[in-house]
Amino acid sequence: MKLCLLFTAVLLLANVAAHAQKAPFTAAEMLKLKRISEPNVAPDGHAVVFTVGEVDVDKNAQDRQLWIVSPNGTGLRKLTTEGRNTGARFSPDSKSIAFISTRGGSGQIWIMDADGRNPRQVTKLSSEADGVIWAPDGKSVVFTSEVYPECNADDACNAKLIAAEEKNKVKARTYTSLLYRHWTAWRGKRVKHLMTAQVDGGAVKDLTPGFKYDVPPFSLGGGGDYAISPDGKEVCYAANLDEDQATSTNWELYTIPIEGPSDGVEPKKISTSPGADASPQYSPDGKWIAWRMQVRAGYESDRWRLVVMDRESGRINVLTENLDRHVTGFTWHPDSRRLAFTVEDRGRQQAQLISVNGGGVRSMTQGATHVDDLQFTADGKTLIYTEVTGASPTEIYKAASSGGAPEPLTRLNEAFLASHDLRKLEEFTVTGAESGQVHSFLLKPPNFDSSKKYPVLFLIHGGPQGAWGESFSYRWNQQVFATAGFVVVMPNPRGSTGYGTKFTDDINGDWGGRAYEDIMAVADYVAKLPYVDGDRMAASGGSYGGYMVDWIAGHTNRFKALVSHAGVYDLSSMGGETEELWFSTWEFKGFPWQNQEMYDKWSPSRSAANFKTPTLVIHGELDYRVPYGQGLQLFTALQAQKVPSKLLVFPDEGHWVLKPQNSLLWYSTFLDWVEEWTKKP
Incomplete structure (x- = not known):
């Protein structure tokens, strides 16, 4: 028995020593990871080409290059080294790869042999090119380009207007309709059109000439919103042609001959839903088109369904x-x-x-x-x-x-990863509001000792129709927070996706209600864990998560510190400043002047007199989803009441902090703040 106990002790010590030898997974270390995306399988199955992003902190940028690997895992190597290269697609015969590269000074379509040799430029457009896909015959490609509607595919016309706009000393903007800015950019005079070109040269054709709205629209549907039929005769694309772009999610699918519209041949609408229709794909035999569909108009978080349409009969089946x-x-x-x-x-x-x-x-x-x-x-x-x-x-x-x-x-x-100390996520479920079951993830710090008491950091997700999951984020990385010594808790309260439509919809018109109760139920459970110090808990979140932090600030003092990133503070002003107006009008059943009572009921600004918790406020000046005035208002309320607070503003970031050096500052400021206020008394 003594020998057995001794052997067990030796194993435990060896395990602890092994973990102790691993490097801590800090934000700086996280930026060293290679980021894989955009895999594309060769039609003949001989290889997979994909994009790898690598951060260069000194240059404050992310390099992106194309790599290739065989289906048996051999032959892994880098294909490109010049410029920024993305969106690789194998040709139908698997002998060539089309991709977007900036090696010539602007984003253009390039083609190279499947082994990376003989790169050659296909497009030389002043309006640049993106999103290339092959036609089935391998002789042409379809792509997008941002052009002036009066120019369409006339590059000389586009070049002249681009030069004139750049030369003009007056930079004022004039608008007569909404959605005049989006995400991080003001709406310019150019729009995204769908184009086609021969790979061996020749004129570029515009498949959506004269369109004054982007085709396809921004990525509400997740991208991949146009496709070519297997016979190469037809293109299907998503478009939102509603006049009021700011309040409509009515994406529709249209088909057009690959030669483009002509006399008597106009785009044909094939979808019927009042909600969004996106991501069309033709079946390999050409008999069907499949896509993802939402049924409720104006609700960007409606459940996405998979539908197919028989191309001969037009019958749609969900x-x-x-x-x-x-x-x-x-x-x-x-x-x-x-x-x-x-x-x-x-x-x-x-x-x-x-x-x-x-x-x-x-x-x-x-x-x-x-x-x-x-x-x-x-x-x-x-x-x-x-x-x-x-x-x-x-x-x-x-x-x-x-x-x-x-x-x-x-x-x-x-x-x-083997040389760094990362841990698996754990999970638990508690009973929340109205006896609902609330699922959460939990991560313990490295070298965890169950006999110790640890501070807790709550991460509250955005959306609010979103969720924490078994995934890896570079912006809110739970491993980095755990490395700092926190037990990290990621609750999925009402509004979270992945738990059924009703659970998601329960957040509508109830932002600070059941979701808040759910989070407090999770906090109650976590505070009683034997390895948790319930008096040293902090809460943080971004976007809706920032809203919930602002709401928490006015409704409980149980947290020692708060971090509000891009948080919604005043619902009425948010309803007049944000760009995607369908969001606030759905969530709060109209504009502020149409339903002021609901806006007031759930606005954190109405509880500002109760603020007492030390709060870090973070915002980007280019954030047009939750404009940075929301963060300024919150900081003003905190400072005016002498509540310990700090404001971190990024003039060159939007809703997300993406630049490497900004990211490092974000993490260090964030952790310094929560560590300061969760220290042992």
Whole structure:
């Protein structure tokens, strides 16, 4: 017995020593990770090309280059080194790769051999190019370009107007309609049009000439919002042609001959939903078009359904009507009889398979954490996808489509992660408002000692129709916060996605109600954990999470410190400043002058007299989603009442802090603040 106890003790000490030898996962270390995105499988299955982002802190930028790997995980190497290269797509014969590169000084379409040799420039547009996809014959491509509506594809016309605009000393803007700015940019005179060009040269054609709105619109639908039919004769794209762009989410799908409109040939609308229709994909045999659909007009967080349309009859069939979860992406099986799709469920994202006729679904990635970017090899036997966890960033995997254990194709961060101390997420569920079950994730700090008492940092997600999950974020990284010595708690209260439509909708018109009660129920549970110091808890959040922090400031003093990033403070002024007006008018059932009582009821500004908790306020001046006046108002209320507070403003950031050096400042200021106020008395 003594020998057994001694052996156990030795193993425990060895385990502790192993963890102690690993480097701490700080924000600076996090920026060293390679960031994989945009995988594309060659039609003949011989390789996968993808984008890798690498941060250069000194240059305060992220370099992006193309890499390639074979489906058996061999031959991993970098294909490009010049400029910034993204959006790679294999040609139909798998012999060439089209991509977007800035190596010539602006974003243009380039093509190279599949092995990376012989790069050549395809477009030389003053309006630049983006989002390239191949036509099935391999002789032409479809892409987008930001042009003046009066110029369309006439590059000489565009070049002249661009030069004149740059030369003009007057930079004033004039508008006669809403959505005059979006995300981080004011609306200019140019709009995004859909174009086509021959890869061996020739004139560029505009498929949406004269359109005064972007085609496709910004990424409400998640991107990939145009496609070419297998016979190469037709293009399907998403567009929102409603006059009032700021209050409409009515994306529709249209088809047009690949030659573009002509006399008597206009775009044909094929969708019927009053909500958004997005992400069209033709079946390999050309008989069907599938897309994702929302049914409620003006509600950007309505449940995304997977639908298919028989192209001959025009009949639309909703495949996932009985699945009470968001369809986040999909791909066709090569047999055109099935589709694989991803679905969000309780903090995870899995892949499932369904017949084109509907019916039951089959799980394809059971046990996975968060999968995305689904693609089949041409024979349909292998599924290629990306996966991310709470302790590791994106890598590319493959699995037999009939089932079986997945195999990694890339391990770009494996050695780095092995040398750093990252931990797995835990999870728990508590009873919240109206007896609802509230699911949360929890992360303990490195070298965790159950006999100690740790401070707690709550992370409250944005949206509010969003969720924390088994995923990896560079902006709110739970591992970095845990490394600083906190027990990190990530609750998914009312409004969170992945728990059913009703759970998500319960936040509508009730921002500070059930969601607040849910978070307080989680706080009650966590405060009683044996390794938690319930008197040393801090709360933080961004966007709606920042709203909830502002709401908490006026309704409880149980937290020692608060961090409000891009938080909504005054609902009435927010309703007049934000750009996507469908959001606030849906959430609060009209404009402020139409429903002032509800705006007042849930506005944190109305409880400012109760503020006592030390609060850090962070905002970006380029944030047009939650304009930075919201943060200034909050800081004014705190300072005027002598509440300990600090304001951090980024003049060159929007809703998200993205520049590497700004990110490092964000993390250090954030952690300094919560550490200062959660120190032991």
